[in-house]
Amino acid sequence: MQNNTRSPHNPKPFRFNTMIVAIVSAALLLGVFLGVSLTSVANSNPENIASSVYIDSAAPDADICVQYGASAIVTDTRVFLTLNPFKVYVTQPRMQPGCVLRTSDWAILQQRNLLTSQQVSNCKNSLNTFAYTGKLENSPQVSCVYPNDAAGNLFAPQGQTAAKFQ
Secondary structure, eight states: OOOOSOOTTSOOOOOOOHHHHHHHHHHHHHHHHHHHHHHHHHHHOTTSOOOHHHHHHHSTTHHHHHHHEEEEEEEEOOEEEEETTEEEEEOOOEEEEEEEEOGGGTHHHHHTTOSOHHHHHHHHHTTOEEEEESOGGGOOEEEEEOOOOSSOOTTSOTTOOOOOOO
């Protein structure tokens, strides 16, 4: 005769319920699908600049910019200062892609007659470099710019500094 009572030494074996397994699997797959979808949507929207790859591809003459310098986000803002009364007025910033060239690669701009010898001399004497917005073949706006490392890179982990751009 068989005893139907459970003993503490022989617990009832655990049985998988196929419905519970199906629900958990579906929830896991849905979560992975939504996560991948949201991540790829966030990086593909031009209003959401989330990666340096997007900035590199949007730079004017992207292949030249990446090879001879670095792509950049250029912010044009004008500041008006009145003295009587003392007030500061700032225009809305205009964001556009740009390129900062290494000092050793100015020849690209000189070969296209985009710089005068006076501009090169002035910029070189101040240990600056050139940057531009717009395509090289369409009269870009070229500026002598200087690196300002005073504030540091607050996006980099503490203790790490970026290599100098020369």
